[in-house]
Amino acid sequence: MTGSTRALFTADDYRARMERAAHAAADAGLAGLLVAPGPDLVWLTGYTPTAITERLTLLVLAPGRDPALVVPALEAPDAEAAPGAPALTLRDWTDGTDPYAVTADILAADAADSRYGISDNTWALHLLALQTTLPGTSYAALTEALxxxxAVKDAAELELMAAAAAAADAAFEEIRGLPFAGRRESEVGADLARLLREHGHEQVDFTIVGSGPNGANPHHEMGDRLIERGDMVVLDFGGLKDGYGSDTTRTVHVGEPTDEERRVHDVVRAAQEAGFCAVRPGAACQDVDRAAREVITDAGYGPYFIHRTGHGIGVTTHEPPYMIEGEEQPLVPGMCFSVEPGVYLPGRFGVRIEDIVTVTRDGRRRLNATTREMVIVD
Structure with missing residues (x-):
């Protein structure tokens, strides 16, 4: 997160998040949470170490006790400047001492035979050392446990999500006015990355440009293929603006499309609309997938829709919840996720249309506003 982003949230905001996380851990039967540098630590404290190294940095949360941040002494000044620092007890350690003993000291009263949630991106080096220092403890990945x-964004977070989506929309409106034919996919991708940054993104996570047959690969890495007239081109791009994610996909056509290309695009557009309309409080995540998939299956393209319909988004561009068959998690106001069905015809072309959607008290709202009709480019 950038400094400007951190200023958008106060120490009280971070204190409330840490309290909420500690209580959620208790409700899940965990003794506490251990959070290493990464998106969870940023969301909970506003702190990002200047460099991720082998030195242990670990947030320790447990119900009924003050949050504590174990941090290398040489990085303590940076940690003290984090916006959530007033809500934390800092426990620094110096090279040559044992940081795991510091962590064990914080947990000592409840550690024996306890189970903790631990952030997914914690290094194995640290987890194994904790298990050695605290024998009898066990751990569950946060994505599994909580x-x-x-997933549920507050009003300030939703405002940032909407601003990130608007910035991605602005990038699309500009890219559609640039030439495609005769240029390499990588050149168009570089333009997309540049436009995202010009519209306020501090981080570009991906710029997928899949032209012609490359569009039939949902995660095609843009390459040196020259885009030709007659190509369908899948544009999927996003990143972080003020610490919150954007992710949108539009499929454009270079010159006039064939009847079949229009038909497939229309099917995907109808599926995307059906998935969007299925969003409402209390519906299951899988209902969104089912609604979009039914349209594509009924049109005869079911075998060519080869991925889930959506994923959550927030301080990372992919996170829970997931819009996929078997996910019965109810939708709750404040959740943000993609709705992005697609059809991929191997060796020929692909079509995907994606918006970020948020659940409201009485339904749903799109955060992306660019047209979902087929766009013709030069």
Missing amino acids: PMLR
Whole structure:
């Protein structure tokens, strides 16, 4: 997160998040949470170490005790400047001492035979050392134990999500006016990355440009293929603006499309609309997938829709919840996720249309506003 982003949230905001996380851990039968540098630590404290190294940095949360941040002494000044620092007890350690003993000291009263949630991106080096220092303890990945921890956004977060989506929309409106034919996919991708940054993104996570047959690969890495007239081109791009994610996909056509290309695009557009309309409080995540998939299956393209319909988004561009068959998690106002069905015809072309959607008290709202009709480019 950038400094400007951190200023958008106060120490009280971070204190409330840490309290909420500690209580959620208790409700899940955990003794506490251990959070290493990464998106969870940023969301809970506003702190990002200047460099991720082998030195242990670990947030320790447990119900009924003050949050504590174990941090290398040489990085303590940075940690003290984090916006959530007033809500934390800092426990620094110096090279040559044992940081795991510091952590064990914080947990000592309840550690024996306890189970903790631990952030997914914690290094194995640290987890194994904790298990050695605290024999009898066990650990569950946060995504498994508390998958909905960051899923419900508050009003301030929703404002940032909407601003990130608007910035991505602005990038699309500009890219559609640039030439495609005769340029390499990588050149168009570089333009997309540049436009995202010009519209306020501090981080570009992906710029997928899949032209012609490459569009039939949902995660095609843009390459040196020259885009030709007659190509369908899948544009999927996003990143972080003020610490919150954007992710949108539009499929454009270079010159006039064939009847079949229009038909497939229309099917995907109808599926995307059906998935969007299925969003409402109390519906299951899988209902969104089912609604979009039914349209594509009924049109005869079911075998060519080869991925889930959506994923959550927030301080990372992919996070729970997931819009997929078997996910019965109810939708809750404040959740944000993609709705992005697609059809991929191997060796020929692909079509995907994606918006970020948020659940409201009485339904749903799109955060992306660019047209979902087929766009013709030069």
